[in-house]
Amino acid sequence: MSDAKKGDLVQIHKIILEPDQRPENLPPSTKSVAYECWIKGFLLDENAKLGNEVKIETFIGREMWGTLYRVNPTYDHNFGEPQKEILSIGSEVKHQLEKQQQ
């Protein structure tokens, strides 16, 4: 069973620099981890499974290699949860403005 087939929108992962290839003058929390990258595009291989080395065509038509990370990658950032610390600001400032107008 393959996870993705040719033409699917996928996301690849690449390690750009391993920790020992990164410059010395970084904060320890940065220097101790790899420098990584994710890029989206359309799968050029016939079939692939997550974790396979694959080739993609990016949105501007460039070919690129990487590890298959995700198939049909979604945008999952959102509007967040209602925040009680800001919910009442509207009524507070409106009230203050009304008082000023009187």
Add this chain to the structure above:
Amino acid sequence: MDNSYSAVMSRKSEILKQATGIEYDQFEISPIAFDYEGLMASCEYSLEDVQKILRETGVGQTPMVELKNITQLVRSISPQGKGGRIFIKDEAANPSGSFKDRRAALSVYHAKKLGYKGVVAASSGNYGAAVASQATKRGLKSIIMQEVYDSKRNGQPEILEKTRACEAYGAEVWQLTVGPELFYIMLCALEDTQFFSASLYIPTSILGIETLGYELADQVMQQEGRYPDMVVVTHAGGGNVTGTARGLQKAGSHDSIVVGVSVDLRGLHMASDSDFNRKSFTTGHTGFGIPFLTWPDRTDVPRNCARGLRFMDRYVLVTQGEVFHTTEMLAKLEGMERGPAGNTSLAGAICLARELDRDQILVVQETEYTAAGKLPSSQLTFAEENGIEVRRGDPKDDAPGKVIVIPETIEQFRLKTYDVQEIRRSYIKNTVEITKSHEPSQEDIKFLAEDSNASPDFVRETVASLKNEAAA
């Protein structure tokens, strides 16, 4: 070809020369001084040319809106006779939703004119979306490099939204983890593609923003019969302040006080994987603002055309909580829902307007679009998920990376004035240290004075006192 970090970095001058079409060497005067105005004039666009080029892709001519309700609210907490009129330049009306379209528009036009097939930009913010949008309009390809994730692949919602926007405009987006190697990977891409480097710090980037300063001065003159008394600008890398101030001057608005505003994130390390997601603002903050004022040439080009210290009359800081409060006020009192980062300068304006007389005019020179990820609710949810405490209270208790305090009332908004004289001193100190084998000449003193908007005597005294300190 050797693509190791050190090999690529050692080729940076040749790569950048090819990728910008600019011979930076010809503007060098000494290890300290360079011909700034010569560099700015090198691509030969008049302000009128730039306005015309921007109009071709629907950029600029954004509305100037008086914030009457916020002005009235500010007057209710101001001394008698005080509380200047607050206007806002609604830059969210640009094609990709921010003033960054102005700088992207001219750079992309210029890239096409020079024959490049595509553009590369490193930006986690609105600039990436602007470059992607303008490239599409002009039929060029775009690659946007974004610093998005920490090592646990946890991403700022605001930057994730920018990835979405760039991809919506057809860009190839590289989502990277935290690190200054963004510059390295950009050089790799420039070398590989032979595309144009749409750096934020090249002349066309600043010339594009000059239209904003010019336009706002012109609009206020048309509407109110006078130039603005104060123009408040969110400050990060310096381009916004530089372009706006130059545009004001070109319009003849010489007496407008230019105030830079940054969100106070002092104490957080910008290249730190562990600090990366402890901030709720990804630009317009002190992590860029202060380093770029005290050493502007720390960029992806040999000489930075964004030189905020040359043009800034005052520099003030606001808290994250004050900006979130302001964003709510703009939506609830003025019916304008805009992104929080763009409201940094408006948060500063709430305090600054209290200093002005009622007939004086203050212009907040930008807004930005808003969307999922770019709202106080998404940013504050993300902050809490990352262990930041969020509460109402006095903004003096705000602690970057630990506590976000949303003010209880606007009386609690409190500007922190950053001493510009101290910034000038740091800038001169950095310059002298970086070029330490070079004895500053008369020409260097003149350059440093211009570049820090100080007197030659101040520069001489500062250089002398630094020497004394070093000798002691």
